Amino acid sequence: MPELPEVEALVQFLGERATGHVIAQVSIGAISALKTFSPAASDLVGRTVTGTQRHGKWIDLATDPGPHLVVHLARAGWLRWYEQAPTTPVRPGRSPLALRVLLDDGSGFDLTEAGTRKRLAVHVVADPRDVAMVASLGVDPLAPEFTVERLGELAAARNQQVKGLLRDQRQIAGIGNAYSDEILHAARMSPYAQTRSLLPADVARLHATTRETLRQALAVSSGRPAAELKDTKRRTLQVHGRAGLPCPVCSDTVREVSFADSALQYCPTCQTGGRILADRRTSKFLK
Template sequence: MPELPEVESLARFLTSRAQGRTVAGVEVGAISALKTFSPAPSDLVGRTVAGVGRHGKWLDLATEGGPHLLWHLSRAGWVRWYDAVPATTLRPGKSPIALRVRLDDGAGFDLTEAGTRKRLAVHVVEDPAQVEMVATLGVEPMSEEFTVERLAALLAGRNQQLKGLLRDQRQIAGIGNAYSDEILHAARMSPFALSRSLDADAVALLHATIREVLAGALEASSGRPAAELKDSKRRGMQVHGRTGETCPVCGDLVREVSFADSSLQYCATCQTGGKPLADRRMSRLLR
C-alpha cells in the first residue's frame, strides 16, 4: 500500500503534469470503486485542474470552482500515467482500471487495482471534509503541528502498542504497515511496546525517527515518475518485506509476525532485546 512518501510524490507528479489543464473526460471502469453519486464524475468535465493534494494517504484532484476527485489506493491500487491516453473507451468490468481521467492535451491517468479484493475508493465531492475518513484524519507527521508534545499526548492518551498507534490514521495520518516497521526498527523499539511505557527521552527519539524516516523516503521518491515509485519504496526498506534477510544494522535475521491479513517485520537484536516475538495467531505476544 502506498503511504505518505509515495502518495506525496504522486501528488507532486500529477500536479506537475495536470495543473492548469482541463478535464476532458472521466470514465468509470469499476462501479464498485465509486462511493458517491452526486456530484457525478461527469461534473468534473470542463473544469480546470487547480492541483493535486494529499490528505494522509488520500489523493485529492481539485478543480477550479468545482468538485474534488478524491481517491484512496488501498492495498493494491495505483496511478498509471499516460502522456497520450488510449483512445479506446473503458468497458466496465473488463480490466483492472477503476477510473480513467482524460485531459485536454491528450494526457491523463488511470486508477488501477490488481487482485480480487477490491478496496480502491473514489469519491467526487464538493469538499474533502465530506469524506468521513478524510475529516477524521489525525496530525500530519511532517507538519509543524506534529511536535514532540503532540506525540507525547497521543502516546499518553491511550495505552496501546506502538505499531498500532503509528498505523492509526485518526492519530497520525499517512503512516502504514511498511513505514511503521521502518520507524520502529530505526528507533530500536518493539512493535508491541506500550505507548505509555515511553519516557521523555524515548518520546523525543520516536518523534525524531518518524521525521527522519519519512523525510528520507520522501527525498528518495521525489521527482520520480509514478511508474518508478513502488520499486523505489521497496529498495529503501531496511526490514519491511525482508523476512529471512540480514538486518543491515546488526546482521541478525529479520523476523516476521503474521496476522490474519497482514504481517510485520522486525529485528529481535535491534528491537526486542534478542527475544523473538510470538506469532499473534498462536500465542500471546511477547513485549
C-alpha cells in the same frame, strides 16, 4: 499499500502534469470504486485542474469551478500516467481499471487496482472534508503541528502498542504497515511496546525518527515518475518485507509476526533485546 512518501510523490507528479489542463473525459471502469453520486463524476468534465494536495494517504485533485476528485489507493491501487492516454472506450468488467481521466492535451491517468479485494475508493465531492475518513484524519507527521509534545499526548491518551499508534489514521495520518516497521526499527523500539510505558526520551526519539524516516523516503521518491515509485520504495526498506534476510544494521535475521491479513517485520537485536516475538499463529505473544 502506498503510504505518505509515495502518495506525496504521486501528488507532486500529478500536480506538475495536470494543473492548468481541462478535464476532457472521465470514464468509470469499476462502479464499486465510486463511493459518491453527487456531484457526479461527469461533473469533472470541462473543469480546469487547479492543483493537487495530499491528506494522509488520500490524493486530492481540485478543479475550478467545480468539485474535487479525492482518491484512496488502498492496498493494491495505483495511478498510471500517460503522456498520450488510450482513447479506447472503458468498459466496466474484471479489468484492473477503475477510473480513467483524459485531459485536453491528450495526456491522462488511470486508477487501477490489482487482485480480487476491491478497496480503492473514489469520491467526487465539493470539499475533501465531505469524505468522512478525510475529516477524521489525525496530525500529519511532516506538519509543524506534529511536535514531541503532540506525540506525547497521543501516546498518553490511551495505552496501546506503539505500532498501532503509528498506523492509526485518526491519530497520525499517512503511516501504514511498511513505514511503521521502518520507523520502529530505526528507533530501536519493539512494535509491542506500550505507549504509556514510553519515557520522555523514548517519545523524543520516536518523534525524531518518524520525521527523519519519512523525510528520507520522500526525498528518494520525489521527482520520480509514478511508474518507478513502487520499486523505489522496495529497494529502500530496511526490515519491512525482508523476513529471513540479514538486518542491514546488525546482520541478525529479520523476523516476522503474521496476522489475519498483514504481517510486521522487525529485528530482534535492534528492537527487542534479542527476544523473538511469538507469531499469532502460535497463539502466544511476548510483550
